[in-house]
Amino acid sequence: MADKIEIMYSEEEINKRIAELGAQISREYQGKEITMICILKGAAAFTCELAKRIDLPVEMEYMRCSSYGNETESSGVVKIDLDLDRPIRGKNILIVEDIIDTGRTMNYLMDILHDRGPASVKLCALLDKPDRRVADVSIDYTGFVIPDEFVVGYGLDYAQKYRNLPYIGIVTPEV
Numbered sequence: 730m731a732d733k734i735e736i737m738y739s740e741e742e743i744n745k746r747i748a749e750l751g752a753q754i755s756r757e758y759q760g761k762e763i764t765m766i767c768i769l770k771g772a773a774a775f776t777c778e779l780a781k782r783i784d785l786p787v788e789m790e791y792m793r794c795s796s797y798g799n800e801t802e803s804s805g806v807v808k809i810d811l812d813l814d815r816p817i818r819g820k821n822i823l824i825v826e827d828i829i830d831t832g833r834t835m836n837y838l839m840d841i842l843h844d845r846g847p848a849s850v851k852l853c854a855l856l857d858k859p860d861r862r863v864a865d866v867s868i869d870y871t872g873f874v875i876p877d878e879f880v881v882g883y884g885l886d887y888a889q890k891y892r893n894l895p896y897i898g899i900v901t902p903e904v
């Protein structure tokens with residue numbers, strides 16, 4: 730039997746929401762330049778779509794982090810696997826993440842980035858799963874708030890699969 734995936738947000742709904750976020754960000758940062766930091770791999774699809782909807786000068790940077798922990802829960806001890814290749818001092822940073830779950834990863838990462846002296850740091854997350862939050866994270870731009878379900882698609886994976894699905898769905902692994 731294959732994993733079962735039940736659609737939560739269609740590609741059309743997601744892209745509509747991303748266009749709204751892009752318009753809001755363009756308004757709020759008017760006259761400024763934005764350095765988007767895409768958190769790989771999960772936020773890659775979201776970051777590209779969002780960047781296209783921002784009507785301002787944008788620089789795109791990439792980071793990849795892993796968090797020691799088990800399969801389904803991060804520990805909060807975050808390791809940077811791929812770091813930025815340029816300083817961010819004085820820049821307006823917009824971190825782009827796929828999902829904020831326990832919040833441990835982002836809580837840690839935001840401290841690290843703040844220490845590098847940017848002009849500002851804001852966070853944009855495609856999904857927010859607040860039921861499982863244990864670490865304090867303030868999300869400036871949220872795509873959708875979702876219940877405590879494991880979701881895949883639009884960049885999000887289950888064991889590295891399903892990142893390429895154009896929609897977001899709840900996955901029920903095969904037994």
Ligand code: IMP
Pocket residue numbers: 771796802803826827828829830831832833834835878879880881885886887
């Ligand atoms: P946390 O906020 O530190 O718990 O970890 C967030 C990370 O866990 C995200 O960047 C995802 O990589 C992963 N994650 C959490 N919930 C899900 C989910 O429902 N689907 C896929 N990945 C998830």
Ligand code: MG
Pocket residue numbers: 768769770771772827828
């Ligand atoms: Mg991630």
